Every structure is written in structure tokens, then in C-alpha cells.
Amino acid sequence: MESSLTIAQDPGPQDDDQAIVLDILGGNVDAFELLLDRYQDLVARIARKHVPREHVQEVAHEIFIRTYQSLGNYKGNRPFKHWLSKIAVRGCYDFWRDYYKRQETPVGSIDDEYWCRAGHIWSSLSQENGKELLEVRDLLHWALGHLSPASRTVLTLTYLEGYSTTEAAGLLGWSVPRVKIQSYRARRKLRKVLAKTLA
Amino acid sequence: MGSAKDKIKKLEEDLVKAHRRLEAPDLPFGWRQRLLQEIHLLAETDPPGLGIVPETLVFRNMVLPFAAATSLVALTIFIFERTLTSGLDRQLVQLALGDFVGLLHLLTSVI
Numbered sequence: 001m002e003s004s005l006t007i008a009q010d011p012g013p014q015d016d017d018q019a020i021v022l023d024i025l026g027g028n029v030d031a032f033e034l035l036l037d038r039y040q041d042l043v044a045r046i047a048r049k050h051v052p053r054e055h056v057q058e059v060a061h062e063i064f065i066r067t068y069q070s071l072g073n074y075k076g077n078r079p080f081k082h083w084l085s086k087i088a089v090r091g092c093y094d095f096w097r098d099y100y101k102r103q104e105t106p107v108g109s110i111d112d113e114y115w116c117r118a119g120h121i122w123s124s125l126s127q128e129n130g131k132e133l134l135e136v137r138d139l140l141h142w143a144l145g146h147l148s149p150a151s152r153t154v155l156t157l158t159y160l161e162g163y164s165t166t167e168a169a170g171l172l173g174w175s176v177p178r179v180k181i182q183s184y185r186a187r188r189k190l191r192k193v194l195a196k197t198l199a
Numbered sequence: 200m201g202s203a204k205d206k207i208k209k210l211e212e213d214l215v216k217a218h219r220r221l222e223a224p225d226l227p228f229g230w231r232q233r234l235l236q237e238i239h240l241l242a243e244t245d246p247p248g249l250g251i252v253p254e255t256l257v258f259r260n261m262v263l264p265f266a267a268a269t270s271l272v273a274l275t276i277f278i279f280e281r282t283l284t285s286g287l288d289r290q291l292v293q294l295a296l297g298d299f300v301g302l303l304h305l306l307t308s309v310i
Contacts, residue, residue, distance in 0.1 A: 027246075047223070056223070057226060072247045161219075194210055198207070
């Protein structure tokens with residue numbers, strides 16, 4: 001499966017990034033704008049792949065704040081883009097953790113209206129001419145809502161985005177076996193959820 | 200229509216396709232301004248630290264391994280020297296050769 005977001009392969013202006021980071025750490029806060037120019041699209045793209053559209057701005061904002069606060073930890077021994085991607089993915093994961101905590105009922109709780117909706121979308125998908133992209137996205141969002149934040153994030157990276165287990169582990173800061181197990185369980189759960197829409 | 204398994208597989212493919220067609224929204228100018236304002240505020244109140252300070256890094260990467268290696272060498276020399284001066288080396292050789300008298304002698308000397 002081809003990854004829709006490539007990381008760490010594009011060397012980018014790495015040395016330049018490090019110079020900017022040092023400049024910011026030296027007290028020139030305005031230099032942060034340069035990082036923003038370079039990477040705001042990347043962060044928006046990552047956020048959009050993990051969180052609903054209406055939360056992208058909020059998540060991207062939080063990611064850049066974290067990035068600024070963590071600049072002192074950037075070693076410069078790997079591309080800034082990769083380092084930032086890791087913060088971004090982690091930020092999206094934390095968004096879901098907070099989001100699930102804020103909900104009075106779990107995001108993936110079984111809801112008759114939703115089940116009917118899922119059934120309707122499925123029947124339209126079954127007929128080749130009835131595919132509505134937005135509805136499929138709704139269905140995906142709804143189905144992912146049945147997963148825990150960790151499962152959701154891992155599944156998005158490995159299955160939907162096509163990252164390898166090693167890449168996903170690197171982005172999440174987890175071990176490869178943990179990603180493999182979580183990904184396997186999440187995929188199984190997703191299938192179960194989708195299977196129920198067929199009933 | 201195929202089996203339920205085929206249907207789910209097809210549905211999964213559609214979900215992946217839909218996901219990959221997601222387009223990132225443009226972050227508006229107002230968002231950028233708010234972010235930069237907050238960054239400037241943070242710079243005044245809580246500037247980013249340097250992470251691990253160089254002294255800690257030097258201690259962790261150089262002093263600790265050097266101290267550990269030196270201690271190991273010193274311990275080896277000490278044990279070797281003690282073995283030679285007490286004649287334990289000869290006793291150990293006797294022991295290795297199956298000299299039970301020597302072993303007995305060694306045991307009694309230890310006791």
C-alpha cells in the first residue's frame with residue numbers, strides 16, 4: 001500500500017531548519033514564522049487525516065504551540081519535518097484522548113439512528129452508482145468512533161495512510177510489537193463494526 | 200452480490216479511498232495571527248528550554264561511561280592482584296586439575 005504522506009525521505013532544508021531553531025532559541029521569536037511558512041501545510045494535512053475538518057485549526061494550533069515549547073529538544077540529527085510530524089501525530093492522538101474524555105457517552109456508542117444511517121450508506125455503496133464520498137467519510141468517521149484513541153490513531157496511520165509498522169512506531173514513539181498488536185486488534189474491531197451494518 | 204466477507208472488503212477499500220482523498224483545509228490568516236500572538240506571549244512568560252543542558256549531556260555520555268569503565272578495570276586489577284599474592288592462582292590450578300587434597304586445603308584455608 002502506498003503511503004499518501006511520505007516522511008523522512010525528503011531531506012528538505014534540514015541545516016537551514018536547524019539554524020532557524022537555534023535562532024528562535026537564541027531569542028528571535030519572529031523566526032518561528034519561517035517554520036510556520038514551511039510546515040503549516042504539512043501540519044494541516046496530518047491533522048486533517050486524523051481529526052474532523054472542524055477541529056483541524058484547533059489541533060494545528062496546539063501542535064505548533066507544543067513544537068515551540070519543545071524546540072530545545074530538537075537535536076538536528078534527523079529532519080525537522082520528521083520531528084514535527086511526530087509531534088503532530090502525537091497531538092492528534094492526544095486530541096482524541098481528550099475528546100473521548102469530554103464525551104458523556106463514548107464516541108462509538110451504538111446509536112440506532114447511526115446504525116440506520118450506516119445501513120443506508122452501505123446499501124448505496126452496494127449499488128455501484130450510489131457512492132457519495134461525503135457519506136463514506138461519515139461512515140468512516142462513525143466506524144472509527146468505535147475504536148479507542150490509540151486504536152484509531154494506529155489504524156489511521158497503518159491501514160488508512162499506508163505507513164509501515166516501523167514508520168508508525170517511530171511517529172508514535174511506540175515499540176513495533178505494540179503497533180502491530182494494536183493495529184491488528186483495531187482492524188478486527190473495525191471489521192466487526194462494518195459487519196454489523198450489513199445485518 | 201458476493202459473500203459478507205467480500206462486501207466488507209469492498210467497503211473497506213471504499214473507506215480507504217475516501218480517506219486518502221481528504222484534503223487539508225487552508226489555515227486562515229487569522230489563525231496564523233492568533234498562533235503567533237500566543238508564541239510571542241509564551242516567549243515572554245515561558246520560553247522554550249534547551250532541553251537537556253550540555254552539562255547533563257556531557258555527564259551522561261562521557262563521565263558516566265568513563266567512570267564505569269575505570270571502575271571495572273580497577274576491580275579486575277584488584278581481584279587479579281589479590282589472587283596472585285595469596286597464592287590462590289596455584290590452588291585454583293590444582294582444583295582445576297582435580298587435586299582433591301588441594302581442594303580440601305583451599306576449603307580449610309577459606310574456613
